[in-house]
Amino acid sequence: MNDILVFGHKNPDTDTIMSAIAMANLQNKLDEKSAKCCRLGNINKETKYALEYFKVDEPELLEKVEENQEVILVDHNEFGQSVDGIENAKILKVIDHHKISDFKTAEPLFYYAMPVGCTSTIIYDLYKMNNIEIEPKIAGIMLSAIISDTLLFKSPTCTQKDVEAAKSLAKIANVNEQEYGLDMLKAGTDLSDFLCSELINMDSKPFTTNGVKYQVAQVNTASIEDVLKNKTEIENEMKKFIQENNEELFLLLITDILENNSQIISVGTKQDVVEKAFNVKLEDNMAFLPGVVSRKKQVVPVLEKNM
Amino acid sequence: MNDILVFGHKNPDTDTIMSAIAMANLQNKLDEKSAKCCRLGNINKETKYALEYFKVDEPELLEKVEENQEVILVDHNEFGQSVDGIENAKILKVIDHHKISDFKTAEPLFYYAMPVGCTSTIIYDLYKMNNIEIEPKIAGIMLSAIISDTLLFKSPTCTQKDVEAAKSLAKIANVNEQEYGLDMLKAGTDLSDFLCSELINMDSKPFTTNGVKYQVAQVNTASIEDVLKNKTEIENEMKKFIQENNEELFLLLITDILENNSQIISVGTKQDVVEKAFNVKLEDNMAFLPGVVSRKKQVVPVLEKNM
Numbered sequence: 001m002n003d004i005l006v007f008g009h010k011n012p013d014t015d016t017i018m019s020a021i022a023m024a025n026l027q028n029k030l031d032e033k034s035a036k037c038c039r040l041g042n043i044n045k046e047t048k049y050a051l052e053y054f055k056v057d058e059p060e061l062l063e064k065v066e067e068n069q070e071v072i073l074v075d076h077n078e079f080g081q082s083v084d085g086i087e088n089a090k091i092l093k094v095i096d097h098h099k100i101s102d103f104k105t106a107e108p109l110f111y112y113a114m115p116v117g118c119t120s121t122i123i124y125d126l127y128k129m130n131n132i133e134i135e136p137k138i139a140g141i142m143l144s145a146i147i148s149d150t151l152l153f154k155s156p157t158c159t160q161k162d163v164e165a166a167k168s169l170a171k172i173a174n175v176n177e178q179e180y181g182l183d184m185l186k187a188g189t190d191l192s193d194f195l196c197s198e199l200i201n202m203d204s205k206p207f208t209t210n211g212v213k214y215q216v217a218q219v220n221t222a223s224i225e226d227v228l229k230n231k232t233e234i235e236n237e238m239k240k241f242i243q244e245n246n247e248e249l250f251l252l253l254i255t256d257i258l259e260n261n262s263q264i265i266s267v268g269t270k271q272d273v274v275e276k277a278f279n280v281k282l283e284d285n286m287a288f289l290p291g292v293v294s295r296k297k298q299v300v301p302v303l304e305k306n307m
Numbered sequence: 308m309n310d311i312l313v314f315g316h317k318n319p320d321t322d323t324i325m326s327a328i329a330m331a332n333l334q335n336k337l338d339e340k341s342a343k344c345c346r347l348g349n350i351n352k353e354t355k356y357a358l359e360y361f362k363v364d365e366p367e368l369l370e371k372v373e374e375n376q377e378v379i380l381v382d383h384n385e386f387g388q389s390v391d392g393i394e395n396a397k398i399l400k401v402i403d404h405h406k407i408s409d410f411k412t413a414e415p416l417f418y419y420a421m422p423v424g425c426t427s428t429i430i431y432d433l434y435k436m437n438n439i440e441i442e443p444k445i446a447g448i449m450l451s452a453i454i455s456d457t458l459l460f461k462s463p464t465c466t467q468k469d470v471e472a473a474k475s476l477a478k479i480a481n482v483n484e485q486e487y488g489l490d491m492l493k494a495g496t497d498l499s500d501f502l503c504s505e506l507i508n509m510d511s512k513p514f515t516t517n518g519v520k521y522q523v524a525q526v527n528t529a530s531i532e533d534v535l536k537n538k539t540e541i542e543n544e545m546k547k548f549i550q551e552n553n554e555e556l557f558l559l560l561i562t563d564i565l566e567n568n569s570q571i572i573s574v575g576t577k578q579d580v581v582e583k584a585f586n587v588k589l590e591d592n593m594a595f596l597p598g599v600v601s602r603k604k605q606v607v608p609v610l611e612k613n614m
Contacts, residue, residue, distance in 0.1 A: 110420065
């Protein structure tokens, strides 16, 4: 029998990769049947920095799953964001912190979701519930996931539970969460050797609301200005993407992780939705959103309401 | 601001009622905002016996919820089995042990599901996780829920976790789970003063698979023969029900809780699905299914596969 496969969403970010590793690690301690962590795409620079810092291997790339393959999903539940073949896989568990949508199973399963900032915070809870000790390097990558998803506790998605988990994990991993956190976030903002086609895909998710298909991507930076140097090329890649994927809108958030604001660029036929959602006038396809850093909490819900 | 409303599915069984009471009790200890348990239909005799035994009041009847009403769902997630207006309510938490289907939210939520025999087993876990002591009478009704859903640990849905939870709860409630359990189950099988129209609705759930709408109901008894005395009238009520609800099949399980077998009666245009699913030939709309006692585990999945 195959291993149980544990993976997060496509276009993996740090939480999705680290949660897959940590959950596979926990699963192997809970159950005799072997579990293996996987990734559905390339690792970004922030994740790479954290994996190298704590000396943890990259998960293997997974392109599709066979029928009846046993899987555990972390950090996502929408089939559109999951691996090819997910419809016919056997989903044993889901550990997630997103809204539930486009998800169903043929049989009862273990589903543990909480409205917290990071999936690794929930996995931390599962280790505690099962009285399983967390190894220092696993604690380190789980801490990295929380720092990434909460932008070092500054995102409005961050909860008391995230902060408490991060502080405990930092102790186990023996790092200072503020110092290590800033270094990791900065490593992630180095966009210099990315093509614009790669940049819009680094952390990009498809959504469907009332039949309208659209894409919302986010890049973190220490300088919005730097990213905007390539605005025209970025816009062209965004237009190309939605044309190829039959989508009606592409919204890119360029988030300043030091100042905690976002510049948005939007293309497509549904720009009026963006203007209504954020009560802004797009100029040159752009608008500045002060205080907006969370796609999940501050962007997708208002788009959905206006779509 | 209104109370948070906590409720299980329509056509309430013992687990749905007891889990709503226990979860509201727990929620009130976790959060300042007041939570109130409700029921979506009449209490059956088994549930009544348990509530009276442990001196716990019936929850209030709830017919619909207003927009943005905060709710906690127990023992179900399918909107078709939930309260009227659920689509526009704000679902804060779901505690359940069923497959996930026809469920979605606009925002992240707390969702805790496990493939165990009874929702109250999961709520027992939540009390433990939060270090909250369970009062004896609440322990008693949670024990009743586990006994009911697992047919005193004999159903194939029963897991080690259900047995362990039940044994702990029996100690807190200070009852012998075998003696009390048999008395409670027997109290539930007294069908003498029910009309046939009531009998087919006591524990009845609608399902939709590949566009086909159908109904699966279950009654527990100590004598299948006794129930079959009214077979013609029961069949007529089943036919009337699916006609009024535009359904294509009604399957009634008459489950012998002492011998752990079921007699099925089916009516509608999809009887071939029943024959294929259970590899039986219906005679006079009936078939005997040895060892079948669980709608969730032994009936609905095979119907779905063949629908």
